[in-house]
Amino acid sequence: MRFDPKLYKDAVVVSLQSRMGIPENQAEQLAELVLDVLCDTHGGTDHYIPVRFVDKSQIEQLYRDGMSLPEISQSRGITVRYVRKILFGR
Numbered sequence: 001m002r003f004d005p006k007l008y009k010d011a012v013v014v015s016l017q018s019r020m021g022i023p024e025n026q027a028e029q030l031a032e033l034v035l036d037v038l039c040d041t042h043g044g045t046d047h048y049i050p051v052r053f054v055d056k057s058q059i060e061q062l063y064r065d066g067m068s069l070p071e072i073s074q075s076r077g078i079t080v081r082y083v084r085k086i087l088f089g090r
Contacts (some may be wrong), residue, residue: 005035054078059086 012031016022022030054076062072069087075082082089 005039009035054082054086056086059083063087 009028009031012034013024013027016027016030017024023029059072059076063083069073069080069083072083076083082084
């Protein structure tokens with residue numbers, strides 16, 4: 001997917017409002033600042049951005065509790081390959 005600053009700005013604004021209770025006008029200013037920094041520091045380069053933060057200790061606990069790799073993968077929205085890498089380092 002191509003980087004669309006408008007799409008990301010809107011998502012950041014919504015996140016700042018819902019997660020941190022920041023008023024819309026301040027959230028918009030902060031979102032613009034964040035996107036400016038990203039563009040200034042990483043503009044023109046390709047980067048892998050994971051779908052979401054994964055707490056490795058939670059993955060390990062789910063595995064100890066008897067969940068299969070595909071079940072863990074589906075419950076956390078990550079690939080089985082990534083689950084395997086977290087658990088076994090391969």
